Amino acid sequence: MFKHQQPFSGFSVDDAEKAKEFYSAILGLEVIEVPDMQGILKLKLSADSHILIYPKPNHIPATFTILNFPVHDINDAAAALTQLGVKFLIYDEPGFKTDDQGIFHGGGPKIAWFTDPAGNIISILEQND
Template sequence: MFKDTTAFSGFSVDDIPAAKAFYLETLGLEVTEADGMLTLHLAGDRATLIYPKPNHVPATYTILNFSVPDIEPVVDELGSRGVEFEHYTGTPGETDERGIFRKGGPPIAWFTDPAGNILSVIQQ
């Protein structure tokens, strides 16, 4: 039934203007706005919908992963733009002083958008 249909993902935020500024200015993504919602235009012609939700609760899992060839310069650049990376301790592992997890899989660093949703940058 859906084999030939276009699908897209979406997530909620509690403040559309703050989300637009973050995704457009801080992350440098192409963002359009229509009908009170945002669309992120990601590489590979992938669109992601951001919609307002007054009783928004941030996701407790990673909602969006940005794949990069080298994580360290990206972490540095995002840090210079005011992004603060999450720091985790304990099981299954710990992030280093920069917020990069390097044990078990590709290096990955997590951060949040203004609505508290978890995003990551992951080295591929």
């Protein structure tokens, strides 16, 4: 039987300091520098859950959503993030269009995408539970 401890995910960035500033100051998450591992960060999601962020010299941004943030009101969340300097991605493709705020209303939860300083894609999505 495969035995493991608490699993976690990770993703790369091209600049750990910019990532630390963005995830802590803009998104309000706790970012912990890993001792003795220069540039390695832990993005704390909950008491027992984190994501590892690591610098990679030849970093290529993810072409898919790496992190999703559920919110109660997507319009309020988008407005708050916009005031902090976040720019939402605008899609205008057949069958896949966002509004001028970058919010997709085409089925399922309302969702909007933006990128971190390394170009990795992140979303906010409306969930009312």
